[in-house]
Amino acid sequence: MGLLEGQTGLVVGVANKRSLAWGVARAAAREGARLVLTYQNERLRENVEELAATLDRSVLAPCDVTRDEDLEALAETLAREVESLDFLVHAVAYALREELEGAFMATSRRGWALAHDVSAYSLVALVRAVHPLLKKPGGSVVTLTFEGARRVFPNYNVMGAAKASLEASVRYLASDLGPEGVRVNAISAGPVRTLAASGVRGFVGFLQGYRERAPLRRNIEAAEVGDAAVFLLSPWARGITGEILHVDGGYHLTGV
Numbered sequence: 001m002g003l004l005e006g007q008t009g010l011v012v013g014v015a016n017k018r019s020l021a022w023g024v025a026r027a028a029a030r031e032g033a034r035l036v037l038t039y040q041n042e043r044l045r046e047n048v049e050e051l052a053a054t055l056d057r058s059v060l061a062p063c064d065v066t067r068d069e070d071l072e073a074l075a076e077t078l079a080r081e082v083e084s085l086d087f088l089v090h091a092v093a094y095a096l097r098e099e100l101e102g103a104f105m106a107t108s109r110r111g112w113a114l115a116h117d118v119s120a121y122s123l124v125a126l127v128r129a130v131h132p133l134l135k136k137p138g139g140s141v142v143t144l145t146f147e148g149a150r151r152v153f154p155n156y157n158v159m160g161a162a163k164a165s166l167e168a169s170v171r172y173l174a175s176d177l178g179p180e181g182v183r184v185n186a187i188s189a190g191p192v193r194t195l196a197a198s199g200v201r202g203f204v205g206f207l208q209g210y211r212e213r214a215p216l217r218r219n220i221e222a223a224e225v226g227d228a229a230v231f232l233l234s235p236w237a238r239g240i241t242g243e244i245l246h247v248d249g250g251y252h253l254t255g256v
């Protein structure tokens, strides 16, 4: 029997087959979960539709996380399509390309607001939207962060600040929802080549740095993030909340 047998989950953030969200969706489906996947807009619908078709019993729904009306519509679709939700996977981030190069000091007010809205506030808004459906006790939320929240990576800039906000939000949400038996955790993933990652100037340098310095001396894969997410979502992690779990080959422990 799979670790998530009989469970239903919402996965937000699949853009294509390289997406970390897709790594999580595949692992969760393999472990027996039924999934609702979202796509940001019509342009991406076909992509996500094709992927969703490879999963058993999945449901597809549109959702741009910056639009309150989309979040409301998503909650309505969920209420119609599923009895309750066992888990939510949040794997969404965005910053203007020009904010992901050069000096952090040059971050614009608009760029700051947009990056924080899409990459951090969206977790709070999504949790609130699905809260009535989340199983209490037993529900679980997982989001994805990066070490740039804690340490300086060239050009990661405003996304580092947004990830720090996301990680703080994990702790506050864990505190809010813990009394109901709902857990909230994050995976801090090492660099993986994805659409979002390609927006960071010099990203190949991140990959190389991790390969050379991480104790495991290699880069991680989306499937490894998927398996760790399954663990955090499953009853095996029932005593864990407010945690940032590193899936980075151990890079986070390195000094010089």
Ligand code: NAP
Pocket: 012, 013, 014, 015, 016, 018, 019, 020, 021, 039, 040, 041, 044, 063, 064, 065, 066, 090, 091, 092, 093, 094, 118, 144, 145, 146, 147, 188, 189, 190, 191, 192, 193, 194, 195, 196, 197
């Ligand atoms: P990805 O495949 O490009 O996924 C990012 C997702 O965010 C896409 O599905 C994207 O949709 C979505 N998104 C952006 N703006 C949105 C909006 N307004 N509404 C709804 N969805 C929106 O890249 P990824 O690397 O897998 O990113 C997933 C998460 O992992 C992000 O939080 C990222 O920061 C985190 N992470 C990534 C790495 C890495 O090295 N790749 C490492 C650590 C953490 P569109 O394509 O339609 O914009």
